[in-house]
Amino acid sequence: xxxxxxxxxxxxxxxxxxxxxxxxxxxxxxxxxxxxxxxxxxxxxxxxxxxxxxxxxxxxxxxxxxxxxxxxxxxxxxxxxxxxxxxxxxxxxxxxxxxxxxxxxxxxxxxxxxxxxxxxxxxxxxxxxxxxxxxxxxxxxxxxxxxxxxxxxxx
Numbered sequence: 001x002x003x004x005x006x007x008x009x010x011x012x013x014x015x016x017x018x019x020x021x022x023x024x025x026x027x028x029x030x031x032x033x034x035x036x037x038x039x040x041x042x043x044x045x046x047x048x049x050x051x052x053x054x055x056x057x058x059x060x061x062x063x064x065x066x067x068x069x070x071x072x073x074x075x076x077x078x079x080x081x082x083x084x085x086x087x088x089x090x091x092x093x094x095x096x097x098x099x100x101x102x103x104x105x106x107x108x109x110x111x112x113x114x115x116x117x118x119x120x121x122x123x124x125x126x127x128x129x130x131x132x133x134x135x136x137x138x139x140x141x142x143x144x145x146x147x148x149x150x151x152x153x154x155x
Contacts, residue, residue: 006031007122008049010078012041012067013056018107022054025111030118038062038070045071050078052121056107057084069098077128079121083107 010033011022019034026032033048035041037059044050053071055064062070068080080100085107092104102124103117 005126007051007118008033009052009054009118010035010041010044010048010050011054012036012038012059012064013083014059015056018056026115026118029115038067041067042071045075045078050075051125052081052118053078054081054083054118057082058086065098065101068101072100077125079125081105081117081121083109 007030009026009030011019012035013019013022014036016036019036023032023034033044033050035044038061041053041055045053053068055067057064059067064082064084068082079102081103082101083105087106096104102121105114105117
């Protein structure tokens with residue numbers, strides 16, 4: 001992925017003013033998608049290629065960790081950031097173990113810190129994607145070499 005590729009960020013939070021603040025602060029730097037619930041967040045993931053997911057932890061019905069854990073089978077690639085206004089060590093542990101969270105950031109966020117963390121998360125996304133593509137190309141090349149080797153042995 002080249003540096004001109006816009007970073008698609010999904011922010012899930014039940015508080016509309018947080019979604020609006022996030023969108024206002026980052027819309028010039030990233031492609032921002034927002035959702036007020038886990039259900040809405042999943043709908044965005046089904047229609048858009050999302051690179052980085054940021055979710056609030058404390059939401060009604062489905063917590064941020066539950067949302068992140070639930071999407072892993074269908075959407076394993078986006079890098080996950082958990083944002084919360086509460087310091088809860090069990091939430092941190094669950095975020096890492098269950099939700100495969102890259103970063104745990106406390107509210108209120110500092111725009112510059114969050115921007116840097118989004119960019120670093122995208123770098124990880126891009127490197128994983130490139131690694132996957134290179135591995136697939138290597139497997140194809142190995143199969144071709146094995147075929148050529150068998151042909152040489154038979155002739």
